[in-house]
Amino acid sequence: MEPNYEELDADGVLELPAEPMRLNMGPSHPAMHGTIRMVLELDGETVKDLDIQPGYLHRGFEKSCERGNWSQVYPYVDRLNYVSPMLNNVGFSLAVEKLCGITVPERCTWYRMILGELARISDHLTCNSATAMELGAFTPFLWCIKTRDWVWDVLEQETGARLTHSFGRIGGMAAPPTNQMKDAVLAVLPRVEEAMAETEALLLKNRIFLDRMQGIGNLSQARALELGVTGVVLRSTGVDYDVRKANPYMFYDKVDFDIPIGHDGDNYDRFMCRFEEIRQSIKILRQCVEKIADSGPVNVEDVRVILPEKQDVYNTIEGTIAHFKIVMEGVKPQAGEIYSYTEGGNGELGFFIVSDGSGTPYRVRVRPPCFFNLAACREMLVGDMIADIVPTFGSINMIGGECDR
Amino acid sequence: MGTFKLDGKELTFEAGDTIIRAAWRAGIEIPHYCWHPGLSIAANCRMCLVDIKSARPMALPILAWDEKKKDYVEATKNKLQPACQQEVSEGMEVESKSAPVLKAHAAVQEFLLLNHPVDCPICDQAGECKLQDYWATSQKKLKREGPIATGFEPVHKPKAVRFGPTIVYDGERCIMCTRCIRFCDEVVGDHVLDMRERGNKNEIFVSPGRELDHAYTLMTEHVCPVGALTSKDFRFKARVWFLRSAPGVCTGCATGCNSWVDYDPRPMSSHTGGRVYRLRPRDNANVNEFWMCDDGMLSYKRFHEDRVLTGRIRDGARVVEVVRDEAIDAATAVLRSFAAGGKKRIAIVLSAQHSNEDNFLLAKLGTALAAGGTRSVYLAAKSAAGWKADAILRDADPNPNRAGAMAVAAGPVGETSALVKAVLAGEVDLILSLGFAANEAAEDLAGLSNVPHVNLTTNIGPLTQSATIVIPVATTAEASGTFVNGKGVAQGFTRAVHAPLGITSAWETLNAVATALGHDLALARLPDVRAALKLGAGSPATAAEA
Numbered sequence: 001m002e003p004n005y006e007e008l009d010a011d012g013v014l015e016l017p018a019e020p021m022r023l024n025m026g027p028s029h030p031a032m033h034g035t036i037r038m039v040l041e042l043d044g045e046t047v048k049d050l051d052i053q054p055g056y057l058h059r060g061f062e063k064s065c066e067r068g069n070w071s072q073v074y075p076y077v078d079r080l081n082y083v084s085p086m087l088n089n090v091g092f093s094l095a096v097e098k099l100c101g102i103t104v105p106e107r108c109t110w111y112r113m114i115l116g117e118l119a120r121i122s123d124h125l126t127c128n129s130a131t132a133m134e135l136g137a138f139t140p141f142l143w144c145i146k147t148r149d150w151v152w153d154v155l156e157q158e159t160g161a162r163l164t165h166s167f168g169r170i171g172g173m174a175a176p177p178t179n180q181m182k183d184a185v186l187a188v189l190p191r192v193e194e195a196m197a198e199t200e201a202l203l204l205k206n207r208i209f210l211d212r213m214q215g216i217g218n219l220s221q222a223r224a225l226e227l228g229v230t231g232v233v234l235r236s237t238g239v240d241y242d243v244r245k246a247n248p249y250m251f252y253d254k255v256d257f258d259i260p261i262g263h264d265g266d267n268y269d270r271f272m273c274r275f276e277e278i279r280q281s282i283k284i285l286r287q288c289v290e291k292i293a294d295s296g297p298v299n300v301e302d303v304r305v306i307l308p309e310k311q312d313v314y315n316t317i318e319g320t321i322a323h324f325k326i327v328m329e330g331v332k333p334q335a336g337e338i339y340s341y342t343e344g345g346n347g348e349l350g351f352f353i354v355s356d357g358s359g360t361p362y363r364v365r366v367r368p369p370c371f372f373n374l375a376a377c378r379e380m381l382v383g384d385m386i387a388d389i390v391p392t393f394g395s396i397n398m399i400g401g402e403c404d405r
Numbered sequence: 406m407g408t409f410k411l412d413g414k415e416l417t418f419e420a421g422d423t424i425i426r427a428a429w430r431a432g433i434e435i436p437h438y439c440w441h442p443g444l445s446i447a448a449n450c451r452m453c454l455v456d457i458k459s460a461r462p463m464a465l466p467i468l469a470w471d472e473k474k475k476d477y478v479e480a481t482k483n484k485l486q487p488a489c490q491q492e493v494s495e496g497m498e499v500e501s502k503s504a505p506v507l508k509a510h511a512a513v514q515e516f517l518l519l520n521h522p523v524d525c526p527i528c529d530q531a532g533e534c535k536l537q538d539y540w541a542t543s544q545k546k547l548k549r550e551g552p553i554a555t556g557f558e559p560v561h562k563p564k565a566v567r568f569g570p571t572i573v574y575d576g577e578r579c580i581m582c583t584r585c586i587r588f589c590d591e592v593v594g595d596h597v598l599d600m601r602e603r604g605n606k607n608e609i610f611v612s613p614g615r616e617l618d619h620a621y622t623l624m625t626e627h628v629c630p631v632g633a634l635t636s637k638d639f640r641f642k643a644r645v646w647f648l649r650s651a652p653g654v655c656t657g658c659a660t661g662c663n664s665w666v667d668y669d670p671r672p673m674s675s676h677t678g679g680r681v682y683r684l685r686p687r688d689n690a691n692v693n694e695f696w697m698c699d700d701g702m703l704s705y706k707r708f709h710e711d712r713v714l715t716g717r718i719r720d721g722a723r724v725v726e727v728v729r730d731e732a733i734d735a736a737t738a739v740l741r742s743f744a745a746g747g748k749k750r751i752a753i754v755l756s757a758q759h760s761n762e763d764n765f766l767l768a769k770l771g772t773a774l775a776a777g778g779t780r781s782v783y784l785a786a787k788s789a790a791g792w793k794a795d796a797i798l799r800d801a802d803p804n805p806n807r808a809g810a811m812a813v814a815a816g817p818v819g820e821t822s823a824l825v826k827a828v829l830a831g832e833v834d835l836i837l838s839l840g841f842a843a844n845e846a847a848e849d850l851a852g853l854s855n856v857p858h859v860n861l862t863t864n865i866g867p868l869t870q871s872a873t874i875v876i877p878v879a880t881t882a883e884a885s886g887t888f889v890n891g892k893g894v895a896q897g898f899t900r901a902v903h904a905p906l907g908i909t910s911a912w913e914t915l916n917a918v919a920t921a922l923g924h925d926l927a928l929a930r931l932p933d934v935r936a937a938l939k940l941g942a943g944s945p946a947t948a949a950e951a
Contacts, residue, residue, distance in 0.1 A: 303547055316548040317521040321540045324525050328532060328646045332541075 020048050027056045031134060031390040035400030036374075038389065045386045052378055054371070057400035065364035069330025070096055071170060073364060078164040080366065080402040084123035084345035086115045086155065088402075089168030094249060095340035095351035096170045099333040102300055104172055109250045110292035111177050114185060115158060115167070117281040117288070121192060122151045123345035124232075124274040124281075127397045131271060132203055134390045135212050140199040147195035154184045170331050171306050172299025182289045189282050196275055213268035217380040217392035220265060228372040231347025232273045233396055237265035243343040255287045270395045305331050330359030337363075346370045346397040368402045409497040424488035424499055425453050435501050436510055436539050438517075438630045439582035440489035443695040445591055447489075450517075450582050452539065454485035454509045459498040485509055510543040518544070520559040520605075522577045530632030532645040536580070560605045568598075569617030571637050571699060572626055576608045579633035585609060585625035592696060592797065595619045609633070620795065623702045627685060636683075638703060643669060643682045651901035652687060654888050656758065656881055657701035658792070659800040659807060661890030662686060662693035666705065666882055666901040679902050681705045681882050692894065698798050708882045711864045713841075714906055717875035719854060729877055729908060736859045736874045737921045740774060743835045743857065744922065749778020752824055752833045754868070755814055756840030757786035757804035760886025761895075762934045763878075763911035764806075764813040766926070767839050767861075770915050773924040774837070781827070783819040784810055785868050787842035800891050804842070809889035813938075821845060821868070825852045835859075839911060841866025861911045877908050884910030885931060887938075 009015050023040045026032030035057040041049040061080070065073045077088040090112045097104065104112075129144030152162045158178060159165040167174045178184075203209045219229070221237040234241055242259045244252040260276035262269025299306040303322040312319030335357035341350040347369025354363040373396045380392050408417050411428055418427035425435050429442060438450035464481035471478045482505060500506060517536065525531040562576030586598045586609065597615050601608060611617055617625065626634045645667075653666035664684040671678030684705050686697040716732020718725050727735075743749065753771035755764045771780055786804045794801040811818060819827075821843045827833050829852045836858040843850060846867055853871040860872030863880045883904035889895045904910075909917075912934060919926050928934045 302545070304541055304545055308547060312547050315523065317518050317523050317525070317536075318540060318544070318546065318548045320523050320525045321518075321537045322547065324531060324537060325541050 025389065031393065033398065033400055035404060036393075036398065038393075040386065040389075042386060047381050047384055047386060047389065050378055050381055050389075052374060054374060054400075054403050057404040059405070061405040062364050062366065065361050067360070069359045070333065070361055071326075071331060073361065074166045074168055075164065077168075077366075078166055080368065080405070081123070081345050081349070081370070081399045082163060082401050083126050083397075083399055084116075084119035085163065085165055086119035086159075086167065087123075087342065087344050088349065089165060090116045090250075091340070091342040091344065091349045092351055093168040093170060094342060095338065095353050096331075096333060098340045099336060099338045099353060099355055100170065100305065100331070101334075102171050102302070102305060104300055105297045106251075107176075107293050107296045108172050108298045110288050111173060111298060112168075113250050113252070113255075114177075114181070114285060114288045114292065115155065117285050118151055118155055118185070120281050120345055121278050122148045122155075123397070124278050125151070125192070125195075127346075127394070128271055128274045129199065131267070131391050131394045132199070132209070134394050135209060137203060137206075137209065140202055143195050143199060147192055150188050150191055154181075154188050157181075157184055169299070169306070171302060176298040177292070182292070185285055185289050189285060192278065192282065196278060200275065210268070212388070212391060213266070213271060215264070215266055215268075216384055216388050217267045217270075217395060218265055219376055219380050223379060224265065224376060227376045229347070229376045230369050230372065231344070231397075232270055232277065233265075233347065233373045233376065235259065236262035236269035236273050238263045243341055243348055247341070249342055251288075251291075252284075254291075255284050257281075257284050267391055267395045332357060332359050341367065344369050346399065346402075347373060366402075366405060368405060370396065370398045371403045374398050374403055407493075407495040409493050409495065409499065411499045412502050418493040422493050424455060424491050424493055424497075426489075427493050428488070428501075435488045436543060437489060438535055438580055439584060441584055441587075441628055441695070443592070444584060444587045444628070447583050447587065448487040450580065451487065451513050452510060453488040454506060454513070455488045455491075456483055456500040456503050456506050457486055457491065457497065458500055459496060507543065510539070511545070514539050514544040515546075515549075517580050518548075520577070522559070522564075524575075524578060524632065527641075528578065528632040529635050529640055529645070530578075530629075534632060535630040562606075562608055568611050568625075568634070569622055571622045572617050573635050573637055573640065574609060575633050575635070578631050579609060580631055581607050581609075582630060583609075584628040584630065585634055588621075588625055588628050589617075589619070592624070593619050593621050598625070620698050620700070620793065620799065621696065621797070623699050624686075624696050639683050643677065647671070647677075648682060649901075650685075651882075651899045652897075653684065653881065653901065654805065654896045654898040655684065655697060655701040655704060656707070656805045656888075657698070657704045657799075657803065658794075659802040659804060659891035660693065660798050661805055661888050661894065661896050662697045662701055662798060663689040663896065664697060664701070666898075668882070668901040670902075673903065673905060679905070681708050681901060692890065692896070693798055696798060700799075705882065707864055708880045708902075712880075713862050713865055713869060713875060713877045714908070715877060717869075717872070719873040729906065732874055732876045733914070733918060733921075736876060737918055739835070739857045739859060739874060740837075740918065740922055744774055744776075746834070748834050749775060750781075750832060750834045751775045751778065752781050752783060752827065752836045754783045754785050754821065754824065754836060754838035754840075755810040755818070756838075756842065757784060757802075757807040757810050758840045758842045759810070759911060760806060760881065760884075760888060760898075761809040761813060761938055762886045762931070763839060763861075763915075764810045765934060765938050766912040766915040766919075766928060767837065768813050769926050769928070770919045770924070771837055773919060773926070774835075774922075781819065781824075781833070782814045782816060783821055783824045784814065785821050785838060785840055785843045788844045802891060805890070806888040808891060808893055809887065809895070812889065821850065825850060828852050828855055836872075838868055838872065841869045843867040847871060861914060876914060877906075878911040878914055879904035879908055883908070884913075886910070886912075887935070 020041045020043050025038040027037045037053040039051040061076050077092045078085040080088045125144045125148045129141040133141035156162045159167040224234050224237045238261050240259045240261050257280045260273050262273050308319040308322045313323045333355040337354040339352045341348050350367030352365040356362040408415050416431050428435050435453050437453040439447045463484040465484050467482050468477040469480040564575050566574040568574045589595050589598050597612050601610050626636045648667045649670045650665040650667050653664045655662040655664050665687050667683045668681045669678045673679030684702050688695050716727045716729045792803040838860045841862045841864045847870040850867050850871040854873050858872045859874045860869050861876045861878045862869045882901045885900045887897045916928050
């Protein structure tokens with residue numbers, strides 16, 4: 001670029017500024033997912049310091065929950081981590097059921113695990129392939145997203161929606177598994193494995209990819225623990241903390257799977273952990289499909305929680321009253337507060353919910369895993385190059401809907 | 406005063422208290438249908454059964470299922486007692502949540518719903534029905550399987566029976582708690598309702614040759630715990646779970662019954678929003694206990710019927726409707742020229758229908774305008790013609806705030822008839838009046854339009870018809886305020902709905918007029934007005950706060 005003549009000094013020499021340059025990256029920047037602003041202090045292309053400012057996707061999720069009834073929160077939790085909404089549905093269901101003291105039938109629990117693990121696969125496929133794309137490798141992105149669509153086909157067949165399922169219910173699910181569910185799950189898993197193998201073949205011997213991933217975006221184990229980081233970002237530093245193992249919920253203690261961990265806490269470890277977790281999810285899914293019963297109840301048999309059959313509603317007064325109570329006042333958990341946590345797509349997804357005994361939530365507080373992961377992002381990036389921001393930021397799997405709520 | 410234990414919790418009781426009343430005092434509800442704190446004890450619904458642990462139990466022989474023997478064996482159980490009938494004694498231990506009690510509640514509830522019609526979707530009680538509430542807390546189950554659920558024809562009884570001009574009865578929904586009968590007998594002293602037949606033919610009926618037509622018929626609907634009695638006025642008008650309640654004070658008479666103003670909070674632009682749908686008694690042991698009369702219950706209609714919603718300016722014999730702000734401008738111009746004129750004799754007409762706040766601002770503005778002239782004060786009150794007082798609730802004076810208005814006047818107050826004479830005698834140059842009500846008919850007040858007469862009103866009435874300029878203002882449902890009842894008790898009420906078309910309360914309107922005229926009364930906020938009222942002469946707001 002031609003130098004601007006005003007910046008030349010008297011001798012016609014171009015004087016470069018010595019102080020760091022301040023640069024705003026985002027929020028309207030494709031790599032910032034449209035929702036994050038980073039204020040960078042740059043020395044040339046090296047990041048000296050940066051300030052990460054979330055909040056552009058804040059939409060009052062938690063406050064909105066205090067308006068409807070407990071069941072009406074489901075569409076909101078769909079939109080937290082919208083890359084794996086089924087995991088949020090399951091997490092919220094478990095929280096309210098814990099407060100109500102409800103235990104769902106076994107078939108429902110297996111079904112929730114199946115849908116949840118499918119969502120985890122789609123989450124990790126999205127994150128890893130996007131990281132590759134952000135380094136210029138567009139083909140893996142297309143392959144993985146195509147595979148994700150096949151996973152979504154299964155979710156669509158089961159829930160009726162590809163992305164925002166709103167499929168969880170207090171005390172059960174919106175519908176029982178379809179007859180084709182097992183076949184569909186077993187059919188899609190080899191295709192996921194194939195896509196991963198192809199992607200790894202493309203990337204893992206690629207010098208450019210390795211150089212951009214290995215040793216970039218490092219996070220030490222000690223700092224990760226201090227910052228409350230969870231999920232893959234924590235496990236990539238060598239901590240084997242996974243809620244599914246550390247505090248087994250549903251039937252995760254009845255299936256055999258391993259927790260992959262890294263040791264450097266860099267982009268490469270996070271990438272490899274995610275792909276290995278997909279393999280573990282596939283392992284879990286095969287066991288779940290084997291164990292889930294072909295018939296049996298999915299919803300609890302309490303008509304104060306689950307809507308009665310229409311035949312009862314139209315023909316008996318008890319059914320009519322049950323319908324009225326659930327629709328007009330909502331399910332009423334006992335007054336109290338609980339914290340319930342599950343392994344979400346990007347870490348420990350916690351729901352701290354408070355009930356005053358009415359049908360309307362008194363408080364729904366979400367522990368968004370990626371908010372804590374995002375807090376660790378500054379330390380990962382200081383000292384790296386400006387071009388490293390994009391893959392590093394991508395590899396923490398920050399999802400605006402969940403981070404900002 | 407002694408203490409006893411309910412579910413392990415220490416409660417106090419007063420001499421003569423039953424278990425349910427002592428619990429009710431402590432804010433604990435023991436499920437019940439037939440018991441009402443204001444009525445006698447019937448103990449016929451059996452919903453309030455409790456287990457009294459401390460007394461020597463009356464053991465009932467029963468057959469209990471033995472899981473080991475796979476057979477019924479002889480056993481005993483405590484006889485449960487109705488909490489509404491059992492008097493508390495010192496140190497008594499009562500269980501209201503133990504397994505046998507809950508089982509009894511569930512059984513009673515199941516029995517009551519056995520023949521109940523599937524009416525919730527068309528029943529006005531749905532949403533505030535005890536049958537629904539106790540199903541959720543006590544029965545919790547669908548109808549049991551078997552012949553009862555399939556192919557069984559429930560007992561049919563008369564539906565939609567006209568009991569009188571205000572009440573409709575549905576025999577199938579009735580649970581025979583007899584609250585309505587007891588209310589008529591004990592509170593009204595009119596034995597117009599009774600029960601006839603037994604078992605499946607049991608029903609409530611009206612005495613032959615009579616109608617349910619005393620002054621408190623709507624209270625029978627209010628005490629009905631289910632949807633058996635419904636009010637013709639409220640039937641099919643609104644669903645109660647869409648309504649919200651604001652604490653109000655009835656405008657019907659000087660008793661000042663405390664009420665809940667039930668309104669639809671949705672915007673006025675929606676099909677049903679922004680309207681008051683009914684009044685319900687708000688319990689106040691010192692004023693109205695648990696009751697209100699029919700006229701009081703229906704006084705909410707005045708919030709929406711015969712309203713003045715636009716300004717009105719008299720042009721000779723013609724009255725022209727103008728937008729509200731234009732009427733305020735015209736009134737301001739009239740008041741300005743009065744203040745600038747030579748003879749300054751103003752007549753202030755306070756209203757026994759308006760709140761202390763409204764009357765206070767009117768008196769303040771009148772005083773400010775009369776500077777350098779004279780000010781005479783009158784009181785407009787609704788005529789008692791056609792109004793029947795009684796010894797229960799209905800006061801002889803059909804005005805809610807005569808005492809408050811008199812206190813605001815803090816001096817001699819004339820009748821509206823005296824004002825007409827004064828105007829005709831040429832002793833008054835300007836009238837500033839509040840409210841629509843007056844003791845006389847409109848034609849008797851015609852003389853009041855001989856001089857400029859500015860009237861602020863909510864509804865059409867004789868005083869309004871004799872004004873030259875009318876400014877619409879908010880009703881008691883649309884603005885917060887204070888009334889002082891006939892016994893000198895000051896009672897506040899809170900705004901329920903928003904006033905339509907940008908209309909404001911009378912005191913806000915008067916404050917705006919005063920500001921436009923250059924008088925800064927420093928009374929722009931309700932707390933300011935109330936503080937000034939307390940300091941002012943007569944102190945109506947401090948007269949025995951409710």
